[in-house]
Amino acid sequence: MxxxxxxxxxxxxxxxxxxxxxxxxxxxxxxxxxxxxxxxLDPKLLGLSARKEKLSHFQVYWHDIVSGRNATSVRVVQPTNLTATGFGLISMIDDPLTEGPKLSSKMVGRAQGFYALSSQEEVGLLMSMNFAFTQGKYNGSTITILGRNTVFSKVREMPVIGGSGLFRFARGYVQARTHTFNQKTGDAIIQYTCYVFHY
Incomplete structure (x- = not known):
């Protein structure tokens, strides 16, 4: 029994x-x-199996303003032994992202994060930032960029490692090209071309 x-x-x-x-x-x-x-988990539980992954391509201009009263890039760590490459310097950023190269063109979001001069051999940045979009259907969505930026190279490529909102599960890369750099003030306008896979 x-x-x-x-x-x-x-x-x-x-x-x-x-x-x-x-x-x-x-x-x-x-x-x-x-x-x-x-x-x-089964992707169906998050509603992903019915949605196809998309590849979005867009271009924005990143305005890094280090001079004047309305700076968008603020130095937070100054190395004790400043070298020719600036090794050890860290700046926090809240830089405008615009459709065109002029600061007066339509703002589409902000680049928020930091960059650190991380090379002793050349001017090379470690960049960690979110592109936080503020316009249209992308308002509130972000992509996260983390990578190496050798600022005097013609084209710099950095990976997109994630995102939120409409860019959830994002992956891809960005290419940065210097549009203008003011040697007196240190202000720069950089063209970012982005290629992002997302759902």
Whole structure:
């Protein structure tokens, strides 16, 4: 009798686990992560399987203003031994992003983050910033850029490592080209051409 009850309970547990596993609430045995806090999800649960991934291409102008009363780039770390490459200098940014190269052209968002002079051999930046868009259907959406920018190279390429809003699950790259650089003030206008895969 006990053997029969055990077999009935065992079959009910297996059936229950099968139902929970197929619904995505738990994983099948053998797929569980060793740590217990990570699990695999079916993309359908987030509505992703029905949506095709898109490739968006756009161009914006990044205005890095270090001079004057309304600077958008502020030095937060000054190295004690300033070298020719500025190694160790860190600046926080809240730079305007515009459609055209003039600061008076339509603003589409802001580049917020920081850049650090991270090379002893050349003027090379570590850039970490979000392009936070403020216009139209992209208002509130962001892409995140993290990479190396050798500022005197004609074209610099940096990866897009993520995003939010309409750029959720973003990946891709940007190409930066210097439009203008004022050697007296340090102000710069950089053209960013962006290629972003997203849902």
């Amino acid at each position: 006990a053997k029969v009850i055990f077999l009935i309970l065992a079959s009910e547990i297996i059936l229950l686990l099968s139902i929970l596993s197929s619904s995505g609430l738990i994983q099948c045995f053998g797929e569980e992560d060793d740590h217990g806090f990570v699990r695999t």
